[in-house]
Every structure is written in C-alpha cells, then in structure tokens.
Amino acid sequence: MHRIAGSTSKLSLYEAEDSADLRILLITGGGQVRRSFSQMGIQTGDRVRVLRRAPFGRPVMVDNQGAHVAIGKQLAEKVRVEFAEDVRRERPQ
Numbered sequence: 001m002h003r004i005a006g007s008t009s010k011l012s013l014y015e016a017e018d019s020a021d022l023r024i025l026l027i028t029g030g031g032q033v034r035r036s037f038s039q040m041g042i043q044t045g046d047r048v049r050v051l052r053r054a055p056f057g058r059p060v061m062v063d064n065q066g067a068h069v070a071i072g073k074q075l076a077e078k079v080r081v082e083f084a085e086d087v088r089r090e091r092p093q
Helices: 031-040 084-090
Strands: 010-012 021-027 047-053 060-064 067-071 079-083
Touching (some): 021 031
Antiparallel strands (some): 021 047, 060 067
C-alpha cells in the first residue's frame, strides 16, 4: 500500500511499508490475540517501526522500543495503525 502525502491513513500493520514509523491504534481479535501481543511487549498506543515485510504472506519484522519482533501475517492483519508523523501533526508540541 502506498501512502499519499498529507493523508491520515489508518491501515493494518501488515499493509505498512518497510521503514514506516507507526502508532498502534487498535488490536482486534479475542483475548488470545491480545495475550500474544502482550507477550511480545506490544500494546495499543505503542510506536513501532517496520523493519522488513517479507513477501508472500511471511512475517513482518518490527522494532518495538529496541526489541525486534517478528509478527505473522494473520496477527499483523489484526493490528490497526496510523503513521507516526500523523500523530505529531495532530498534537502540537
């Protein structure tokens, strides 16, 4: 998925491109899904960077506060994110 400059896009973690700085908005799914992300140290509100998205449904590698975490396609599709620069633009500093 390509980002349009100036857009406030909300997409799944799996749709984000390499090197994207993101903020996690929502983790959908049941308790087991949330538990899986909690065990990886990923929660709503966290800022993550996509390091690499492998092709053909392979895992997404993200950096979460210095920890590199591989997230499978099915789990990554359950995470709604927004671009981190959109967050900075919405909140004056």
